[in-house]
Amino acid sequence: MAKQSLFWLSDEAWAALEPHLPHGQPGKPRVDDRRVISGILHVLKVGCRWRTFPLSTAPQRPSITATTAGPSAASGIASSRRWRQLALCRKSFPSTVPTSRRTAPPKAQKGAWAQAIGTSRGGRTSKIHCLADDRGRPVAFALTPGNIADIRMAIPLLEIARPTKRLIADKAYDADSLRQWLSGAKIKAVIPSSAARRTPYPLDRKAYRRRNVIERLFCKLKNWRRIATRYDRLAANYLSALALVAAISTWI
Structure with missing residues (x-):
């Protein structure tokens, strides 16, 4: 699947979003955040299954909650x-x-x-x-x-x-x-x-x-x-x- 057919964050959108991402977290080395979030947005846009997404573009099933402001567990x-x-x-x-x-x-x-x-x-x-x-x-x-x-x-x-x-x-x-x-x-x-x-x-x-x-x-x-x-x-x-x-x- 060509990159042109996938959802991809523009330079302006990424510049606004990137400062709000967590940095300096322990664990395995981070993959490219822009590529992962663009992959998540593509799945949300077209409604495809995570397993059908090209692995060369994003992980098979990335964690959405790790890339957004998390919801309150008490009140939803x-x-x-x-x-x-x-x-x-x-x-x-x-x-x-x-x-x-x-x-x-x-x-x-x-x-x-x-x-x-x-x-x-x-x-x-x-x-x-x-x-x-x-x-x-x-x-x-x-x-x-x-x-x-x-x-x-x-x-x-x-x-x-x-x-x-x-x-x-x-x-x-x-x-x-x-x-x-x-x-x-x-x-x-x-x-x-x-x-x-x-x-x-x-x-x-x-x-x-x-x-x-x-x-x-x-x-x-x-x-x-x-x-x-x-x-x-x-x-x-x-x-x-x-x-x-x-x-x-x-x-x-």
């Missing part, structure tokens, strides 16, 4: 200090549900729930929750089983992305508990009221039009086949791949 939230520092005033908040394929653990297998795989109308699924700034760049991710309500991860994500001035979200986040929390945190809620409300809350419709930026973000992420469809058994690997793709697609 992946973020970085640099992302929090770059967070801007507006946040958009949707979730997407990738389908888990046969390489992911089945429901009956012990630990499937711990690996963020649940059963919903679409079968075995995982749900990606994302907090993004007003330029459509992800600030924080959370991964849960697909049958978890969107609003469950709203406050945990917002707590690690402060300061925030305004939250733009859809009707799935129209809950009094979230609105009260936002009010206490001095965050303006730009959330349309659900049809069940007898007295709708006022909505800044001009600001709400900006919610499309995160929809476009998920369109970018779903161009990567191993993000649109989950093949990883471990939630940590899938979430780390998501963080790496998001950094390459939006931040660099």
Whole structure:
């Protein structure tokens, strides 16, 4: 397979990414980091198996978690200090549900729930929750089983992305508990009221039009086949791949 047909980090992208890689680690001599990360990104892009990747270009199954900001084992939230520092005033908040394929653990297998795989109308699924700034760049991710309500991860994500001035979200986040929390945190809620409300809350419709930026973000992420469809058994690997793709697609 020719190098031209593989994903390869540009000089500009590598110059931005290389300073954040670990250096001076004990163990075997490191191989070329740029070649390994480019190989990982190629597999994530096309969705091929690790064993089918040309060994002359990258290891057979490199460790994704070793090349990205690792997710928190306690909460399943992946973020970085640099992302929090770059967070801007507006946040958009949707979730997407990738389908888990046969390489992911089945429901009956012990630990499937711990690996963020649940059963919903679409079968075995995982749900990606994302907090993004007003330029459509992800600030924080959370991964849960697909049958978890969107609003469950709203406050945990917002707590690690402060300061925030305004939250733009859809009707799935129209809950009094979230609105009260936002009010206490001095965050303006730009959330349309659900049809069940007898007295709708006022909505800044001009600001709400900006919610499309995160929809476009998920369109970018779903161009990567191993993000649109989950093949990883471990939630940590899938979430780390998501963080790496998001950094390459939006931040660099």
